[in-house]
Amino acid sequence: MQEASHGERRLCARLRLDDTAADALLSAMRAGDSSCAAVVLTPLAPPEYVPPFPCEDMSAVPWLPPRVHVPQMGEGIQKPTAYEDYRRGLYYVLDLSSCWESAALGVVPPPMRSLDLCAAPGGKSMLMAARYLPQNHTANEVNAARRGILRQNLELSGMPNVTVTGLRPDQWAAAGELFDLLLVDAPCSGQSLLCKGIRNPGCLGSAMVNGNAKRQKGILLAATRCAAPGAHLLYSTCTYDPDENEKVMAYILKRVPGWEAVEVPVLTPFCSGLADFPAYRLLPHHGFGAGGFCCLLRKNN
């Protein structure tokens, strides 16, 4: 195997990977072929709807969220985006690791008011709506161009009771303790993009990781101020570095009183060894897409 770069060695050391796991991660980063397409049915698709393409049997995967299917891929098989049902908005296409990140919602009761603070292009809001139809959902995106795409995607999906906004997290914080579910799918260094074959220069370096960790802490501090008593907050990223994941969660748990991390039994096989609270990480060699991190918090008072 080609010698590891400084950034690659640094990441494997920080993740405390043994030689086998480190080789698997570096191979996946270099091959860039770990994407795994999944589709989530939108509210437009009736309960009996079946996608018009062959799907993998995922019945043995306990964490698979409801209304998520994994299309079979291979020579001669059309991509799920090639079908009329996709253009009509009956399903939305995303990486299976995004679906894995949303599995933690399985232990969250249906919310009355929910806020997706970093929502574009809409995947996490779609996954939430596949589990429980929103009562009163706000999909927020600070970036205007991305907000336009988010609006289009949500409109096409027929999601009811949703408002699209473009406030900064600190502006939301000033609005008060409104929400009983917060989704923070944070902007991050995106190290998993390498495993999808997407160039991402600098993503393994400390400058990018530290800059993102600082921004993530700011977004999360604001999010905790929007939470009603008993609220849940699902934090997720598509990057591997502990500084943007376990350490960000540890910072919030220490800094903001009254919050705890919640165990998600279906994610036990993915439990992170880098935290002394329940937190979960997916790596490409697990075979469910390019990987990511998630941690579910609950506000106790």
Ligand SMILES: C[S@@+](CC[C@H](N)C(=O)[O-])C[C@H]1O[C@@H](n2cnc3c(N)ncnc32)[C@H](O)[C@@H]1O
């Ligand atoms: C990982 S993406 C969200 C993906 C989305 N949740 C989905 O599942 O489709 C992170 C989003 O955070 C937005 N963002 C960037 N900086 C931000 C900030 N300071 N506060 C809130 N959101 C920010 C980005 O524009 C981007 O759309």
